[in-house]
Amino acid sequence: MYVAENxxxxxxxxxxxxxxxxxxxxxxxxxxxxxxxxAVASRPEVVSLAGGMPYxxxxxxxxxxxxxxxxxxxxxxxxxQYGSGQGIPALREQILEIMALEGISASVDDVVVTTxxxxxxDLVTKLFIDPGDVILAEAPSYVGAIGVFRSYQADVVHVLMxxxxxxxxxxxxxxxxxxxxxxxxKFLYTIPNFHNPAGVTLSAERRPEILEICQSxxxxxxxxxxxxxxxxxxxxPPAIRSLNEDGVIYLGSFSxxxxxxxxxxxxxxxxAIREKLVLAAEAAILCPSSFSQMVISExxxxxxxxxxxxxxxxxxxxxxxxxxEALEEHLPDLSWNVPNGGFYIWCSLPENLDSKAMLPRAxxxxxxxxxxxxxxxxxxxxxxxxxxxxxxxxxxxxxGIRRLATVIRGELDLLADFAGTxxxxxxxxxxxxxxxxxxxx
Amino acid sequence: MSSLNIAxxxxxxxHEREVSLRSxxxxxxxxxxxxxxxxxxxxxxxxxxxxxxxxxxxxxxxxHGSSGEDxxxxxxxxxxxxxxxxxxAAAARLxxxxxxxxxxxxxxxxxxxxxxTVAREAFRELGAGSVLELIASELGxxxxxxxxxxxxxxxxxxxxxxEDLPRAMVDAFTYNDVALVEKFIxxxxxxxxxxxxxxxxxxxxxxxxxxxxxVYSFEARYNAGETTFYVPxxxxxxxxxxxxxxxxxxxxxxxxSQLSRIDLIVDEAGEPWFLEANSLPGLxxxxxxxxxxxxxxxxxxxxxxxLARAAAN
Numbered sequence: 001m002y003v004a005e006n007x008x009x010x011x012x013x014x015x016x017x018x019x020x021x022x023x024x025x026x027x028x029x030x031x032x033x034x035x036x037x038x039a040v041a042s043r044p045e046v047v048s049l050a051g052g053m054p055y056x057x058x059x060x061x062x063x064x065x066x067x068x069x070x071x072x073x074x075x076x077x078x079x080x081q082y083g084s085g086q087g088i089p090a091l092r093e094q095i096l097e098i099m100a101l102e103g104i105s106a107s108v109d110d111v112v113v114t115t116x117x118x119x120x121x122d123l124v125t126k127l128f129i130d131p132g133d134v135i136l137a138e139a140p141s142y143v144g145a146i147g148v149f150r151s152y153q154a155d156v157v158h159v160l161m162x163x164x165x166x167x168x169x170x171x172x173x174x175x176x177x178x179x180x181x182x183x184x185x186k187f188l189y190t191i192p193n194f195h196n197p198a199g200v201t202l203s204a205e206r207r208p209e210i211l212e213i214c215q216s217x218x219x220x221x222x223x224x225x226x227x228x229x230x231x232x233x234x235x236x237p238p239a240i241r242s243l244n245e246d247g248v249i250y251l252g253s254f255s256x257x258x259x260x261x262x263x264x265x266x267x268x269x270x271x272a273i274r275e276k277l278v279l280a281a282e283a284a285i286l287c288p289s290s291f292s293q294m295v296i297s298e299x300x301x302x303x304x305x306x307x308x309x310x311x312x313x314x315x316x317x318x319x320x321x322x323x324x325e326a327l328e329e330h331l332p333d334l335s336w337n338v339p340n341g342g343f344y345i346w347c348s349l350p351e352n353l354d355s356k357a358m359l360p361r362a363x364x365x366x367x368x369x370x371x372x373x374x375x376x377x378x379x380x381x382x383x384x385x386x387x388x389x390x391x392x393x394x395x396x397x398x399x400g401i402r403r404l405a406t407v408i409r410g411e412l413d414l415l416a417d418f419a420g421t422x423x424x425x426x427x428x429x430x431x432x433x434x435x436x437x438x439x440x441x
Numbered sequence: 442m443s444s445l446n447i448a449x450x451x452x453x454x455x456h457e458r459e460v461s462l463r464s465x466x467x468x469x470x471x472x473x474x475x476x477x478x479x480x481x482x483x484x485x486x487x488x489x490x491x492x493x494x495x496x497x498x499x500x501x502x503x504x505h506g507s508s509g510e511d512x513x514x515x516x517x518x519x520x521x522x523x524x525x526x527x528x529x530a531a532a533a534r535l536x537x538x539x540x541x542x543x544x545x546x547x548x549x550x551x552x553x554x555x556x557x558t559v560a561r562e563a564f565r566e567l568g569a570g571s572v573l574e575l576i577a578s579e580l581g582x583x584x585x586x587x588x589x590x591x592x593x594x595x596x597x598x599x600x601x602x603x604e605d606l607p608r609a610m611v612d613a614f615t616y617n618d619v620a621l622v623e624k625f626i627x628x629x630x631x632x633x634x635x636x637x638x639x640x641x642x643x644x645x646x647x648x649x650x651x652x653x654x655x656v657y658s659f660e661a662r663y664n665a666g667e668t669t670f671y672v673p674x675x676x677x678x679x680x681x682x683x684x685x686x687x688x689x690x691x692x693x694x695x696x697x698s699q700l701s702r703i704d705l706i707v708d709e710a711g712e713p714w715f716l717e718a719n720s721l722p723g724l725x726x727x728x729x730x731x732x733x734x735x736x737x738x739x740x741x742x743x744x745x746x747x748l749a750r751a752a753a754n
Contacts, residue, residue, distance in 0.1 A: 012651075012669045015727055019666030031663040033595060039459035044485070046454070360456060360596065361615045414614055417564045421573055421607040 025131075025151050034371065034434040037359050041368035042440055047400030049323075049387045050368040051440030052196070052343055056259045058315045059308060064259070067298035075294060083290035085282035087113020087266070091297040095266050099252060102228055103238030106245065106268050112277045113288045117226060117253040117265030122148050123280045124222055124249055124267065128186045129154045134178050136188040138166055140346070140375030140384070142196045142224065143435040145189055149377070155183065156377035163337065165202030166190060168209045175217050187220040187249075193228040193236045194342025197375050197386035201340065204237035211243050226253040226265075229309050231341035232317040246270050254296055256343075257309050260438075262292040316343065322394035323387060326401035331408065336387075343390035346372075348383060350412060355385040357426040358411050365410075367403035370436055382426065391441040445477045445749055448497040450514065452483035455506025456616065457593050460663070463725035465503040471742035472501075472749065484514065489521055499753040500525040501745075502721060505592055510721050511537045526752045528720045532696035536718040537590050539621050542695060543715065549694040551687045552714040554706075555580055556623040558589065561614050569607070576622050577603050583625040586610060588617035592719060594659050599625065628708040630657060631674045633688035634722065634733040635701045636744070637751075642692050644685035645733040647705075649674035665727050672736040680711040687713040695720075699748050702730050 041048040071079050086092070092111040099106065114120040121144070129135070131153035137145065139158030149156050157178055160170040171188070178185050190210070192202035202210070214221050223240045241250035253265035269277055281288075299305065323345055327336055336347040349355060356371035372384025387404075389397055415424055449472075451465020452458055462483075469479045482491055484504070492500065500523045508514050512530035519530065527533070536542050540558040547553040557576050564572050576584070586609040588596040596616035598609035613620040631647040649671035652661035661667045673681065688703040695701075695718055702722035705713040722730045734744050 012671055013732065014666055014669055016666030030660060030667075033593075033659040036459040036593075036659070036663075037456060039462070040454055040456065043452075043454050043458070357612060357615060363456060364616075366454075411615070414561065414611055417561070418569045418607045418611060421569045422604045424608050424611060426608060426612070 025153050028147075028150055032434055034356060034359060035437075037363050038368065038434075038436050038440055040363045041436075046363070046366045046368055047392055047396050047403060048368045048441045049389070049392065049397070049400050049404070050370045051391060051436045051438075052388055053391045053439070053441050054256050054260060054343075055312075055315055055319075055391055056261070058311055059259055063303045063308065064295070064299060067295050067302060070302070071291070071294045071298050079291045079294045081290055083287045083293065085287045086278045087111065087288055088290065088293045088297065091264075091293045091300075092266075094297060094300045095252065095268075097300075098229075098257075099239070099241075099250070099268065102225070102236065103242035104250065104268070105242075110268055110271060110274050112267045112269065112274055112281060113293060114265050114267060114281060115285060115288050116255060116260070116263045117224065117251040117267070118144055118148075119281070119284070120251045120265055120267035120277075121145055121222075121224065123277055123284065124187075124269075125149060125152045125154065127273070127276055127280055128220070132183065134183050134185045136171070136174055136178075136185060136219070137377075138190060138195065138198065140197055140372065140381055141189065141377075142191060143370070143374040145224070146375070146377050147435055149189075154186070157185075158376060158378060158380070159188075161195070161198055161200055163200055164206060165192060165195070165200050166206065166210055168206055168213060171210060171213050175213070175219070179217075185217070185219050187222045188214055189222045189224065190240075191224045191227075192240060193225055194230065194339055194344075196227070196342065197344045197370070197372075198346045199337045199339030199342060199344050201236055202240075207237060207240050208243055211240055211247070215244070215247055221248045222251070223248055224251045226251075226256050227342035229257050230313055230316060230343075232313060232320065233340050236341070241268065249273060257312065258296060258299065258305070262289070262296055264288060264292050264296055313341075316341075316390060319389040319392070319394055319397055320345070322397045323389040323401060326398045330401050330405035334408070343388055345387045345389065347385050347387060349385065349408070351383070352415050352424050353408065353411055354382045354426045356382060358407060361410055362404065362407045365403045365407050367400045367407065369404065371434075374434055374436075442750075445472075445498045445753055446495070447472055447477050447479045447499050447501055447749055448492060448495055449479055449481045449501045449503055450484050450488075450509075451481055451503040453504050453506070453508055455504070455508055456591065456595055457506035460593055460723055460725060461503055461505045461509065463663075464505065464723055464728070467724050467726060467731070468501055468503050468745055471745050475742045475746045477746070477749070484508070489517075492521070492523065498524065499749050501749065502527055503724060504721060505723060507590070510592070510719070511590065524752045524754075526699055526748050528698045528701070529696060532698065533720040535695045536697060536701070536720040539587060539589050539717050540619070542691075542718050543621075545694050546691050546715045546718075549690055551690055551694075552712060554585075554623040554626045554714055556621055558619060558621050561618045561620075564610070573603075573606055573610075577606065580622060580624045582606075585623045585625055586613050587621045587623070588613045589619035589621050591616055592723070593662060594657060597658075599656060626706045626708060626714045628706045628714070629674065629676070630716075631684060631705050631707055631713075632729040632733070633684060633703045633705060634730040635688050635692040635697070635703060636748075637699050642689045644688045646673035646736045647676070647681065647684045647688075648672045648729040648733050648736075649676075650729065662723075663725070663727055668727075670729060670732055672732050674707075676707065676711065680707060680713075683711065684713050687715065691715055691718050699751065700730070
């Protein structure tokens, strides 16, 4: 044997001396092959249908510049100072007006401004989840939420949706199964409008039923609504929060209706929860950005923000239509939903195709998407992919879908060559829930 | 000595873009710390216009994967009259193709694992079932399936059961239309960095690679702590000499120059087997070449500077 057990010529080097010190909740925070492929998608040659960046170029700079200048001229020192951990009162008042558009009435005291609604998601999870607690979430669910839930070591149990959103009967079944297993369900996480990634909207009829199921089982609802105002046809049904104020935490955001660069979102929570949220927020970040809040508040006061949302709706509708048309033309064998708002189309691939395994071929063909596996905590979604129409121009969307068709044909041809040779199911792998980086178009 | 104007190329649109960005940043930092004027360029349609404006003394292509290691950019840099750190485009091409490199290295007397190189079309023309059967009968069920080119273990599978071979082939073909199937050689994985100097090519201390979960996958390569390195490798003096000899032989056989990394497996008997050659090796914070350089007693920046000066002249 050439390796001497006691050979001292070599010295073991671990490039991370703290490798064994990490908390168990950091598992999964690692570099991965899929994430590396997303790096290629940021190149201009690649048509990225993978990310979720809003098309902020549709926001006239003059609209924001006016607000920005006025804030600095009138209240510069305050804008650059620490602010309240709960957020500035003027903005919270305006947030009430926005939520009223979806039927919500609330007290300004119960609004907590956060650094994007993503932070609200993190704070709520921090408040409620002990390791092993169960969170119910739609199948599929927002990858960024799954990442937060995993970081607090929650068990995510998915509940099936159909074209009308979460299926009440499936919710009842999931609750019964979890309860039978002796585990504790802490909340239902739901995106009722123009779901990310599924694109569907929870029907008006189902909203009270979902609420009733949760109420009767003592389950809090976390209603995440970043896309509700971005409808292409009729307005969305009233928010679940509009039906009940004690059992629902509602999350909103300016990232899609204004711009994500401000990093401003909010939570509307029942009084007792709100108290804890404020303290948790102060512990995490002291306060949200005074500057961003004041600029947004001024923008909402001075600019035609509702008109701007109309502009965004028009831009995104045109892009959705371009994507649907291209899918019809180039990929008629795929199935997909027709979202009436938001950013995303959810596609189902032909049998045996694996969206994660196929991604390298897509990158070679200069098109990117997000594999469906990113949206499931349980390894599901291999046969699905999410296509974003929010950022690329209609022309690029058509090019991207044409390239995607080439990728899928190539992969189908390859699988056909191997048909009958055994299972072609890809190995499960551990790097399924890989979020595209936030700055990926 | 005067400082150099150096253009570091990193990024690109290969599957290894992310790795290349990391390598480029590390090289640039090391050279900047030595007082050189370094500009990082992500190659795109404006590359040669940018280089023209910059007029660098030397270009450092820290480009992994296609367009860097396949020789294309190297050929073009040469055609445009730039001095660069790295091998000739011809040498890069030989190393880039794993089957070609294997053939040449084997002829030069270095052990290579029994293998079959098979293009995707062969499965269609000859029938996947019979091709898979032949592969299994020739190489057994314990094999490594790789795309014929590319790095960072992308598209690579280690197969231990016949029923897993079809999917492994599909995964390799997702990266490249030609795949290399090699008999699995059990042993110790070592990476040997080879550098050129006036006295010829020499091997730096071999880096022994021990991934936590046993496989030197993409994740094991780029998550610090997922792999333990032993530098020098825990081998006898005699085996160490064999490793160095094999690595230098590969470097010279393929015509690589300045800096290469030769990956080998050392079997139970202490014999090195060639795995692959890297003409523009990874220089990231988790790559093995920087570990080898430091273990040789040379500071990273010092070696990078020497390579840049050698290329500039």
